[in-house]
Amino acid sequence: MNKTVNQKAWLFVLPVVVLVAFNAIIPLMTVVNYSVQESFGENTFFWAGVRWFEEVLHAARFHASLLRQILFTTIILVIEIPLGLAIALAMPRKGPWVSVCLVLMALPLLIPWNVVGAMWNILALPDIGLLGRGLNALGWEYNYTRQPFAAWFTIVLMDVWHWTSLVVLLCYAGLVSIPDAYYQAAKIDGASGWAVLRHIQLPKLKRVLTIAVLLRFMDSFMIYTEPVVLTGGGPGNATTLLSIDLVKVALGQFDLGPAAAMSLVYFLITLLLSWVFYTVMTKDEAQT
């Protein structure tokens, strides 16, 4: 059999190659380049080998922000996934309220990150903010600019407010795609509400839940704008998450080498954890 060889076909692939090169490969390689060099003023660079990587991996500061980051992401996933699922289950499937609910749910997703941060910043101010004053009026001496716990409480609440909707919309889309016959059969089989959730809804939602967990994991693991606008990483370093720390190193101190090494480590951790999540959650499917 003669295979037709048409070298012109490469032209069709070219736009994608150029695009990916410019927005992924070239920047990544630049970072790799920085990570193995020491930089001085006037664009002079010296070979530094793996020194920055060793430094980053042994730095107490990096460990602390990584730990904060993992804690933050864990809290976010533990709250947003079940909450999102619960809201999706409670939403109406038919009637005029469907569109009202969907618009209400989509609203937070449409607000730019820094606006969300600014909104919550004002909302949580203990002297003039509705939330801050309200909490103080309830007897909690709340001040997110001074108390680490209050600061954490606020950024978690803000993220839940901003992003639970995404989980809700994904789960809702999954729920409405389950054919009615499943619910009817379950009714006839005498299944309880719990059994319907356990044996019909959750299995059918598995794929969207996998996507929801992955998206929320990656987004929350790389979160920057909202906490920076809200707390600036403070009080002290209490809410300095990985990306905030990275920016402090890279821009604040202009240590390009260590910052590049740190971002590569950061990137690899994100990639590794995403892969672990994905593999664990799709393990069953591979078996059948």
Next chain:
Amino acid sequence: MARIVLRDLRHSYAPPPRTDADWALKQFTLEWEDGGAYALLGPSGCGKTTLLNLISGLLTPTEGRILFDGRDVTNASPEERNIAQVFQFPVIYDTMTVYDNLAFPLRNRRVKEREVDDRVREVATMLELDSTLEHRAAGLTADGKQKISLGRGLVRSDVNVIMFDEPLTVIDPHLKWVLRSKLKELHQRTRRTMIYVTHDQTEALTFADQVVVMKDGEIVQIGTPVELFERPSHTFVGHFIGSPGMNVIPCEVRGGRAIFAGEAIETANGANYRGEGRGIELGVRPEFVSFANEGVPVEVVKVLDAGRYRIVETAHAGHTIKMLVPEDESIPRGRAHLRFAPERTRIYENGWMVT
């Protein structure tokens, strides 16, 4: 097991119903004997599934009562009615094994695990699912999955009725036949009341003892397959059942005889006709039309060979009359005359058989 009575039932999806067309199911009364094999036959959108869902309790009727063995269950839930239903698409619980799928309805009703095991194994044997009991149900083929949903109905020994909502839609053609005879066999073995909804006449006629033919939310005829074939009480039944369907041609009635194309035709029920002569039609199945030396004059239009017999299409003044001719009989060219078997030829008034 129960005798099911549907009394003065009516249903509408658009409350409150204003016009006649709002009723998805027009008023009727119907009785299903215990242990019978019934089929609900009709074209899509005629109300078959609505009727089925009313019996199973997935819908509550707008008007009328539903009685199971004299007990009023009109407002009872599907669970309380103790019925089983097999849907158009196989409904299985993906995460469970075949065994757990079959055990699910029993476990929900807190049946003892030893009894569950007995029942599940018995039903699995009946359905030839023994070898796959420990497999994940999600891995089975469509017919295997459909067997599981049927099995979930059979597994409960006290189920009042098992209903099938076009259960063979997604099954491969060569397996349809197998599954259909399996169903028939299961009915004879278990003697459960079974109601089978379909728009396929072959499925209905081979499965059921009694077929309920529906059209536009109305029950047109209830009868055995033979009755539906030999005495269709509405031209719709004549059309819908049989292949090709019954010939329906306009005619007049004079002196107890039907007049078509100037020929007087003897019919089975012409003598009963007392009407004014409006909306009268003559119905005769292609099986009961034959060539003769005299009778209705026609042109032979075309001949289709169907294997064991031929379908001959003839026409008189634009009215098509189809007939079946055995393979060995000769077919005249051009002009011919037709004879209608008198005892199989009937007069219909506004669609309904004259009685």
